Amino acid sequence: MREIKFRAASAQAPEDVVRWIYGAYVKHLPYTPAPIANGPIPEYDYEYAIVHDGFSDWQMPRNLEATPIRPETVGEYTGLHDRNGKEIYEGDVLRDENGDLYKVKFDGGQFQPLLRYGGTQVAIESIVDMADYSSVIGNIYENPELLGARDEQK
Numbered sequence: 001m002r003e004i005k006f007r008a009a010s011a012q013a014p015e016d017v018v019r020w021i022y023g024a025y026v027k028h029l030p031y032t033p034a035p036i037a038n039g040p041i042p043e044y045d046y047e048y049a050i051v052h053d054g055f056s057d058w059q060m061p062r063n064l065e066a067t068p069i070r071p072e073t074v075g076e077y078t079g080l081h082d083r084n085g086k087e088i089y090e091g092d093v094l095r096d097e098n099g100d101l102y103k104v105k106f107d108g109g110q111f112q113p114l115l116r117y118g119g120t121q122v123a124i125e126s127i128v129d130m131a132d133y134s135s136v137i138g139n140i141y142e143n144p145e146l147l148g149a150r151d152e153q154k
Helices: 127-133
Strands: 006-009 020-028 047-053 064-068 075-081 087-089 092-096 101-107 110-117 120-123 134-139
Touching: 006 047, 075 101, 075 110, 075 127, 087 092, 092 127, 110 127, 127 134
Parallel strands: none
Antiparallel strands: 006 020, 006 075, 020 047, 047 064, 075 087, 092 101, 092 134, 101 110, 110 120
8 A cells, every 4th residue: 555645845944945844734724714604705724734743752652743834835655766766756857767857747646757748748658667767856846947947837
C-alpha cells in the first residue's frame, strides 16, 4: 500500500525561501460559521497546514504539530522513488536518460509525467514505468526555469 503524505512550503519562512514540510495536509476553518437563512453564502478564510510529528525526549509522548503552509505549493507523494532513491512528489521535475524534462502532475485520477512539447504539455507514459530511469532535478516552485514560465505551475 502506498504511503499517503504531502509536501508543502512553510508559510513561516520568508517569501523568497522554500522550507519544505512533510506530513498530512489539512484545510481547516478556524471557527464555526453561523448560517444565515436566505442570505448570501459568505467567503470563508481557511487555514492550510501540514500536520507532522513534534519533538520529544526519550520515552516521552510525541505530540502532533501543525505548520502553516503556502497552499499553492502542496504536492502529494506518488509512492515512487527515482533511480537515486529520492521520493517523487507532485510538482517535481524529472529528467530521463535522454535528457527530456517532465513535470509530475496528478490528473485524471493518476500521477502523470508531462513532457513539454511545443506550446503544450502531453502525458507520455506511466510514471511507474518512468521512475526507475529518471531523476528528480528540482520542482516547479524552487526551479520554475526548468520548464519555462511560472504560470505553468499547476
